[in-house]
Amino acid sequence: MKKTSKVIYSGLLLSGLFLADVTLTAVPKIGTVQQVSAATTKASQEVNLEAISDYPWQEKRTIKVSGNGDGKVTFKVKSGSAGKVNAKTGEVTFSKSGTIIVTVTKAATNTYAASSKEITITTLKVDQAPLTFTSANRLDFDQTKKLKLVAQGGTAGKITYAIKDAGTTGATLSGQNLTVNAAGNLTVIATRQGDEKYNDVSVEQVISVVAKPVPELEIQGTIHDYPWNAKRTIVADAGYYSNEGRYIGECKLVFKRKSGSAGTVNAETGELTFTKPGTIVVTVSVAATNEYAAVSKDVTITTTKADQAAVPLTFTSENYFDLNQSKKFKLVAQGGTSTGKITYAISDAGTTGATLSGQNVTVKSVGNMTVTVTRKGDDKYNDSSVTQVINVGVEDNWVELSAKNFPDEEFRDVLKRKFPKYIKDGKINTLAITVMSTFDQHGGMIEDLTGINYFKNLTHLFCDYLQLKTELDISNLTNLVHLNFRSNLRNGDKLDVSNSPKLTFLNYQYNNLSELDVRNLTNLETLQVDDGLTVLGWTEKKVWVELSKANFPDENFRTTLKELYPQYIENNRINIVPITEMDIEGSVAxxxxxxxxINLFKNLVQFNYDYRSINLEGKLTSLDISGLPELREIGCFGASITSLKFSNLPSLYYLYCDLGDGYNGVETLTLSDFPDLTAFVFQSSQPTNFNISGLPNLQGFEVYPTPMNNVFFSDLPNLMKVRGKKPTSMTVSNCPDLVCDWF
Known part of the structure; x- marks a missing residue:
């Protein structure tokens, strides 16, 4: 087994370089060094990086590196896709805005260890190329109200448009399409949206909307519903103010039907023509010129079924039959303009016991009966009806119309003119006449009414302002219910009404009497006399009506009544019995x-409405007077009145209407309902048809400047003069003394 020994040295070796550890390994052979291995620690390199502030992505930047060591520097993107870096130079290139992290490395050398550091680099979006409007910045409102907004420039997303401030123009925007409603200035904005490279870019533009003066178009008055076969004209005018503030009128008007098929309109005059009832809408317009802009308004016109007035329905059969000759007779009527059937009916058989089968009448006894004929209407015309009183008598009813029976020649002449149908062979049928009226200064100078007692069926007697030289004897008039006897008696004369117990109304004003005896008049409801007259057997009756909104909706009318009649008002109630005259004038009117x-004042004898005394245009637009049995005189001056209606006024003898240009009411004015009418004057600018028939007392008829269309005069024995514009057509029947004065 080998044996190893290790020796560790510490110190400085190799010219100052410090070696941390040296290990020597011995081998078994003594004195011999077989292998030496040395492990050393290299020096660290500094990697210092200069910070790079955020910058636009299109620009170039280079990463700057400093610090000790000589290792090779390399650059590498660690994360992020918005840019890249040159591995050798450190130059950074971005393709869009964003952030990347770059690792910077110094490579190891023999003496230095490798070292690295990271740097984060962020780039920003850049501004786009300028955006500019290429569409117009001025709009001629009179030529067009629309403009397409167009802008160019920029380098990124979609261009959108918006209104920043519409000003007075009332502008709206749909996509690029701008719509304005008036002149003025508005501000619009175009914006090209940015993306990951570019910021949004916007541009504003002020657009001037210029316009010519707009004329003031005014439709005069209101065309109320009227019969389809009438003529109406849309009255309008238009003018404008110049740039200098001067008013210039008379712009040219054009009329055009917008909708509806029932009628047409004349493009130049505005005259309306209908072929049937219905509704049309007409556009009244002013075309644009170099001086002013266009303007228009719509008018809705509705027509109704018409009355059958062009050919009035009339009885051609007799209105008197002698019971001694026959108990049967046939009713015959003709006229009317509809396609409907004519039918007959008995309205009131009276004492005759009459029966009807078809057109054939059978009677049983004498008396008066009332019959009605009706022509049924159709899709264009209303029903048309007319009544006739037929007297069924015997020969004993006839009285010689002689000086012996009627001493006053003027009285005899008046009877001949008023009642020609009841006169035959020099005799007058006294039972056929139930109403005698309008014996006054307009009817002649009657001095003696002797003979009036023959007319035993009289129920109504009107005689005013006569120059009587004899006392009035009405002792045989036992059926009398209404007596109007104003300003007739001489000093010292008396009036005996004791034999007329059915009297309900007695007007006895302006007679020189100190006393009147009405003790036998148990049915008397209304007595009109002068202040200071002693009346025997009369207790004044009072009829109180609340001065409330329910009875008198107009507050100004209620105030007027309080001012006119304070003596007849108690606890906010008004006594209507003594009120016989009503004058509404001036600022009140x-x-x-x-x-x-107004129709509550049943004793009213005279009514006058007149706004003219202060030269103002009245606010009253509709006048409806009906159901006033004692009303004798109507005077109406009202430029604002557009609707007029009179009905059930049996005592009316004078009618004056001045309605100016505003009147647009009934197309056909029928006056057959006023048997006592003596004079009629009518002023208006609208064309009118007139159906005047069966008015035995009518003496004067005057219409101006109203254009008269179709005029029908029938059974007007006292009509002496007609004055006005010559009508389109005129039918005259039984008007023996008529003289026409056309202008």
Missing amino acids: NEIKDLTG
């Missing part, structure tokens, strides 16, 4: 919008 409640 201008504020009232609704006269609902």
Whole structure:
């Protein structure tokens, strides 16, 4: 077995180099060194790296290394894919932003041990090339309201667009498509999105939206629903303000149907023509010019079925039959414009005991009966009806229309004019007449009403402002229920009403009397007399109506009533019995919008609405007066009124309506419901049809500047003058004294 001995030396050897350990190994042969092995520790090398701040990825950087040792330096990416490093030079190259870790190594040499260190390098995204708008920065609003936004430049992602500030333009954006609604300035932004290499890039642009002045287009008034066969014209005007602030009017208007097939519109005049009831929408527009922009408005027009007024329905059969001659007669009527069937009915048989089979009437006794004929409507026309009072009498009802029986010649002439159908062979049928009215200064100078007692069936007698030279004798008028007798008597004359116990209404104003006896009038409900007159047997009746919103919806109307009639108001209630006259004028009239409640004043004799006294345009748009049995006079001045309705006014004798340009109400004005009417004046700018028939007291008819379309006059024995624009067509029947004055 070999034996080994180990000697360890410590110290400095080899010219100053320190060897940590030296081991000598001896072999068995004495004095002989067979092998020597030495293990040494090399010096460490310093690897000092200069820090590299974050920088844009496109730039170049080189890793700088310092420190002792001469080992070969190499560079190697340890992690990260955004860049690479030159293994020899340490030059770093990135292909995008990101982070890499590089290991820097000094290789081992004979004297130095290998050494390494890591460095982290981060690069940043870079800015893109500038982005610029290539689309326009000015938009002519009158030419187009749309603009496509376009921008160029940048080097990365998709370009998107947004509105930063719409200003006054009301702009909206869909993708690149910009839509504006008004003039002004707006700011838009284009942005090209970045990626892993590039930052986002944006650019703003101010776009000016310029516009010409927009005309002010105004549709005048409102066209309410009206009959389809009427004419209406859309009245409009348009003007604009120049850049200097000067108002310039008279822009050219164009009318065009937008929807609906029931009618058409004249493109230049705006005149509407319908072929059937229905609705159309018309666009009223102003085309753009070099001076102003375009503007338009839509108007909806609806028409209804029309009345059968072009050819009025009338009875052609007689209205008097002698029971001694026959108990049967046939009803005959003609007219109407629909395709419907004509039917007949008995409205009130009275005392005649009449029955009807088809058109054939059978009667049993004398009296008055009322019959109605109706032509059924169709898809274009409403039903049309007319009534007729037929007197069934015997020869004993006839009285000579002579000076002996009727001494006053003027009275005889008035009877002939008013009741030609009841006169035959110089005699008048006294039982056929139940209403006599409008004996006043307009009907002539009657001085003596002797003969009035023959008319035993009279229920209503109206006589005002006569110059009577004899006392009025009504002792035989036992059926009288209504007596209007104003300003007729001489000083010292008296009126005896004791034989008329059925009287419910008596107007006895403006007569020079100190006393009136009504003790026998147990049915009397309304008495109108002058203050200070002693009335025997009369206790004033009061009918109280709450001054509430339910009865009078318009607050200004309620206030007006309080101002006009403070003496008749208690506890917010008004006594309607003594109120016979109502004048609504001036600022009060201008504020009232609704006269609902006017029909509660059943004793009203005179009504006047007049906004003109303060030269303002009234706010009242609809006037509906109906169910006032005593109303005699209506005066209406209302430029704002667009709807007019009068009905059930049996005492009306004077009607004056000045409605200006705003009226757009009924197409056909029928006045057959006012048998007492004496004078009618109508002013409006809208064309109108007139159906005037069966008004025995009508003397004057005046229409201006209203264009009259179709005019029908029938059974107007007292009508002496018609004045107005010449109508398109006119039918006249039984108007013996008519004179037309056209202008």
